[in-house]
Structures are given as structure tokens and as C-alpha cells.
Amino acid sequence: MSPRPRNKANKGLPPNLYLDVRRGTYRYRRPTDGKWFPFGPDRSKAIGAAKQLNLEFMGGGDLVSKVQGTAIDQFTAFLDSYEKVILPPRELAKGTLELYAVRFRQFRAAWPTKAINELTIRMVAEFLDGLTPRSANQARALLIDIFNHAAAKGLIADNPAASTMPRIEKKQRKRHTVEGLRAIREKSPVWLQNAIDLALITAQRRTDILAMRFDDVREGFLYVVQQKTAKASDAAWIRFRVTPELQAVLSRCRDNVPSPFLVHRRPERKKQAEQKEHWTKIEERYLTRAFKDARDAAECYAGWREEEMPGFHEVRALSLHLYKKAGKDGQKIAGHASEEMTKNYQRDHCEVVWSDAVPDLDISEFAR
Incomplete structure (x- = not known):
């Protein structure tokens, strides 16, 4: 059924807006309850206001607000x-x-x-x-x-994310075994073997292993600033004494590829290499994939589910376990802060106090 046509005085007006001929003014009828509102004699203002109200009441206001909003x-x-x-x-x-x-x-x-x-x-x-x-x-x-x-900034009244509940995380990854990591190392390219050896003897994270440079070795020490915790603890500023065990690994890192990084490789694609800090630098995700490939090739954890398979990060845990087993102090090696330590990194810090560590773990059993 078609709606009843508007009278002559109201033709050309948007829905719900009417002209009071006797007074020469306009009024708006709210569609939700029929209540009337005076809009005055200005025709253009009345039409503009009526159109905006109609959009709100007819469900288009949210679209308009998205366009009009900042x-x-x-x-x-x-x-x-x-x-x-x-x-x-x-x-x-x-x-x-x-x-x-x-x-x-x-x-x-x-x-x-x-x-x-x-x-x-x-x-x-x-x-x-x-x-x-x-x-x-x-x-x-x-x-x-x-x-x-x-x-x-006043854009929202409440935080919707804060009202949600955190999920319970069940740790599924298992630890590396000595035999398992040895098998993975045997299936790894030389640069990955070097990364594994450095992780074993220094117990550092993937990020810090890949950031180690040859010029960080000076005056008998390897200087490392842990990127994850450098601003929170002075234990993150570590200098590793170049022990015979560490020197053996450093020596293996030197090859015929001119690179400033201890762990490096000659890239297969030059164009991708040009986008990096240095063309020989290894990205974290690449190391993770390469380690997984070597682990799969080694078939050392048969029967374990994919979510249980330990990655490169778990080499750090094995390293700390072996240090403890050998009766050595793994805290300084790992860069774990004690409660008594004060923050080393401050806005106006004058001098860095390095935490000395002795990386003397025998890892010869992994390179048999």
C-alpha cells in the first residue's frame, strides 16, 4: 500500500518535517513517539536538521558518524x-x-x-x-x-580487553636431550652449528646470538648486551671471559666470508641480502626455520607431537641445565638479575658496569 501523499504545503520537505502555514514555521514529528518539536521559520535549516534526525532514527546514523567523525x-x-x-x-x-x-x-x-x-x-x-x-x-x-x-584520550569510557579473562597456557614443548641436540647439530649447516655452539656455551637467546660481532671480542672478553633486558637489569650487560672453550667456538666462526657477525652465511639471493643490516646477517626467522629443518632431518624426537618439539630457544635451557650439572654458576652466564642488583641503564647513566661470566662449559661431546 503506497503512503498517503503529502499536502501541497509540505511537498519537497523530508519525511517527518511539516510546515505550519498559519505561523509560517516548521516543526518536526519524532517518528518514535509522535512528539512535535518547533524548528523555526528558516526552511534550509529545518530541512538540514530533519534529514540528520531521520538518518539517526532510520538506522543510518552510524554510517554518517563514521564519515563525519575524526x-x-x-x-x-x-x-x-x-x-x-x-x-x-x-x-x-x-x-x-x-x-x-x-x-x-x-x-x-x-x-x-x-x-x-x-x-x-x-x-x-x-x-x-x-x-x-x-x-x-x-x-x-x-x-x-x-x-x-x-x-x-577520551575516545572510550571502558577498556573492553581488560574485562576479558586471560587463558591458561600449558607448556607443551619438551626439553632437548644431549643426544637429540647432537643429532640436530650433525644435520645443520656450518653457520647453524656455530649458532648452536654459541648458545650452548653462552646460554644466550636467539636475538643476542645473531647480534654477536667479531669486534665485540676485545681485551680477552666477549661483550654482550642482552637486547630483551638491557633496560631492566645490569645483569644484561655481560662480558664473557674468552676461555679455551669459548675461543674454540670463536675460531670456528671465522671463515672466508667477510662478515662482522660471528654467525653468518653467504645468502642465496643478493637482492634480499641488500635489505638487511649486512648482507651476511642471518634473520631470526631464518634461523628458526633452518633449525626446524635440521631437527626434522635428524629424526631425533620420534613420537613427539609437533607442539612438543623443542626449538632453538630450548638450547638455552639445555645449556643452563648442563652448567648446573657441572657444578657451575649459570646465573651470570644467563644474565639473570638478583634482587640486590641496581638498574644499569638509566637516562643519564655515566658508566656501564659489566657482569663478568666464565663460559667454560665443555661442549666437545656435541661435535663428535
Whole structure:
């Protein structure tokens, strides 16, 4: 059934707007309850206001607000600002920034057109439910920080991520065995063997192993600044005495490839190499993949599920276990701070106090 045509005085007016011919003014009838509102004699203003109200009452207001609202009200736009303004002063490690980049891509894919104040607890919870427990907890922590900054700018009233529950993470990866790691090392290229040996004798993380340089060896010490904890503890500033055991590994790192890094390789593709800090530098993800390939080739952990397979990171745990087994102090080797230590990295720090460590673990059994 077609609607009743408007009378002559109201032709050309948007729905719900009417002309009071007797007074020469306009009035608006609210469609939800029929209540009338005076709009005055100005025809253009009355029409503009009526159109805007009609959009709100007829379900198009959210589309208009997205166009009219400031760019930063969009979640993706605020995320851009968070990346460019908030993160840089924190001077986060490269590995942390790479992890954040993965999460940012997930956030943008989940809510590409949402305004930041439209995101609800349920939306965030459903997003987190689609991730593994570890990934969900990482994403949740990052979202809490993002929404905290949005709340500080008055863009949202409550933090939807903070109201979600963290997931319980069950550690599934097993430890390396001496026999297993020895088999992996035998299937590894020379550069990866060097990385494994350095991880065993220094108990350092993947990031710090790949950052070690030949010019870090001076005056009988190998100087290492742990990238993950350098700003939190003076135990992260370590100088390893060049023991005979460490010197043997350092000597194996020298070859005919001109590189400033202890662990290095000649790349297969020159174009990709040109984008790196140095053409011989090995990226963390490449090391992880190469280690997995060697582990699969070694077939040393038959019967273990994929999620149980130890990676390169677990070499550090084996190293600390072997130091303890040999009756040696693994705390200084690992760079674990004690409660009495004061922070070494300050804005106006004058001098770095290096924590001395003696890397004298016998790892000859791995190179049989």
C-alpha cells in the first residue's frame, strides 16, 4: 500500500518535517513517539536538521558518524597513531616489534571499519577465542595497552580487553636431550652449528646470538648486551671471559666470508641480502626455520607431537641445565638479575658496569 501523499504545503520537505502555514514555521514529528518539536521559520535549516534526525532514527546514523567523525576515532586509525607515536619512545627490541606487527595485522583484519568506541567486550573475547592460549594472552596484553591509551584520550569510557579473562597456557614443548641436540647439530649447516655452539656455551637467546660481532671480542672478553633486558637489569650487560672453550667456538666462526657477525652465511639471493643490516646477517626467522629443518632431518624426537618439539630457544635451557650439572654458576652466564642488583641503564647513566661470566662449559661431546 503506497503512503498517503503529502499536502501541497509540505511537498519537497523530508519525511517527518511539516510546515505550519498559519505561523509560517516548521516543526518536526519524532517518528518514535509522535512528539512535535518547533524548528523555526528558516526552511534550509529545518530541512538540514530533519534529514540528520531521520538518518539517526532510520538506522543510518552510524554510517554518517563514521564519515563525519575524526580519523582517530576509527580503530585502525588509532592503531596507526599507536604504532607511530606511542611505541617508538619505548625503544622495544626488534623481535618484540615484529611480534607486535603480527598482532596489528590481526587486529586490522578483525575490525577494519569499526570506530574504537564500537568495540565491545564480546567482540574482543570472540577474537581472542580464535587464537591459541599463548597468542591470545599476548594479543590481550597488547589490546589492553592500546585501549588504555584510547581511554586516556577520551575516545572510550571502558577498556573492553581488560574485562576479558586471560587463558591458561600449558607448556607443551619438551626439553632437548644431549643426544637429540647432537643429532640436530650433525644435520645443520656450518653457520647453524656455530649458532648452536654459541648458545650452548653462552646460554644466550636467539636475538643476542645473531647480534654477536667479531669486534665485540676485545681485551680477552666477549661483550654482550642482552637486547630483551638491557633496560631492566645490569645483569644484561655481560662480558664473557674468552676461555679455551669459548675461543674454540670463536675460531670456528671465522671463515672466508667477510662478515662482522660471528654467525653468518653467504645468502642465496643478493637482492634480499641488500635489505638487511649486512648482507651476511642471518634473520631470526631464518634461523628458526633452518633449525626446524635440521631437527626434522635428524629424526631425533620420534613420537613427539609437533607442539612438543623443542626449538632453538630450548638450547638455552639445555645449556643452563648442563652448567648446573657441572657444578657451575649459570646465573651470570644467563644474565639473570638478583634482587640486590641496581638498574644499569638509566637516562643519564655515566658508566656501564659489566657482569663478568666464565663460559667454560665443555661442549666437545656435541661435535663428535
